[in-house]
Amino acid sequence: MSGEATLEGGRGSTKDRIVEATERLVAESGFEGVSLRDITNAAGVNVAAVNYHFGSKEKLYEEIQGRYINPVNRERLERLEAVLAEGGGVREILEAFMRPFLSMVTRSRVKEKLYFKLVGRCVMDQNMDMSDEMREGFERVGEAYIQALSDVLPEVARDEMWWRLHFCSGVVDQTLLYGGMLKEFTRGESGDPDIETSLSRIVDFCCAGLLSKKGETR
Amino acid sequence: MSGEATLEGGRGSTKDRIVEATERLVAESGFEGVSLRDITNAAGVNVAAVNYHFGSKEKLYEEIQGRYINPVNRERLERLEAVLAEGGGVREILEAFMRPFLSMVTRSRVKEKLYFKLVGRCVMDQNMDMSDEMREGFERVGEAYIQALSDVLPEVARDEMWWRLHFCSGVVDQTLLYGGMLKEFTRGESGDPDIETSLSRIVDFCCAGLLSKKGETR
DNA sequence: GTCTATAAAGAGATAGAC
């Protein structure tokens, strides 16, 4: 990690400009929908620059994916530890799981809506093979949260708990990737919630889901 | 819709074999990850056959997407109507929304796990532009279910309801696309539920989510 | 570190023989 380079007004080092352009284009079109030339044109740099600075397109992608996913998984573990130390319940555990996506927004150079799409792409794209760090991160997060949730909700069997956590991921992933399109789809009826509102809606929904009993009706 | 051609043992008309191979490959690798030559090689037909039978790769994709999405949306509307006629509640409405994915499994030539991945690809791939029929289908389904849910749950504001329905979609979409990978990821701990079990888990979870109150904790 | 030029492979599409 060299230099803490900050991008101002679109003029950074070549390397930074490549990263910036890639983030923007991938957020819009996905990892598979963007070519090296799309990237270098958008960045205003030479085609050869990507291979010089990153080795290959694949490595550039890995770096960007890691840059967004690994800090999220790290923060998830940190927050969970804090919540457990304070004796938090389901809601606090869930928030520890979700909020790290929000922390990254402010820390990232990418604009809010773009960030959500980008991190959604990073989470969802199963066609890219993950780096070891990323895979281990997801595994550790899964284990830790399942353990924590099972401790507070011993009445839910462990296999069932895995599925419920999987559902929670679905809620948050869907919102990251497609949340920005909902307003258009609903012709404005879904409104324009700020991110804290969205987060608490997600947490409310998932919290109830985790606490649900079989066949509960109304 | 010509011929009701059924595929037996992998030997159908050229057109059928193209469709069959495309479904299989796209389920595995997504629409963007498959080339015309991948398809024609897997189908054992000539490269030119796709353009002869479908006009272009794009049109082949549109046909396949429609073949899986449109019947689901149609069945969603039919089932909703039936549920409303019988005075069903949240749970029944939700089931009307989710079960059509299951109905399609048996009706489809594709094997169960492949089908789920494929329909997940169809639902999630936002880079392909939808046909008018498909877009209208989603819009009508959205409107109808929001109306039905708002009638049974008048205490939930309409904007909030849109988000909750969006969360429900996230749960089911995530399960379609990645449910098959969960067992591996959890080293077997998530078990091997049959599809009825999975459906009722999804419905339980989403039902509770729809009924949730703000800031509910445990 | 950045450029041009080009290699080498793969993409979608089609003309024309059969």
Add this chain to the structure above:
DNA sequence: GTCTATCTCTTTATAGAC
């Protein structure tokens, strides 16, 4: 309806001049 052969464009990657 199916084939071969080919066109044209785009892809990633790199060699070598500056």
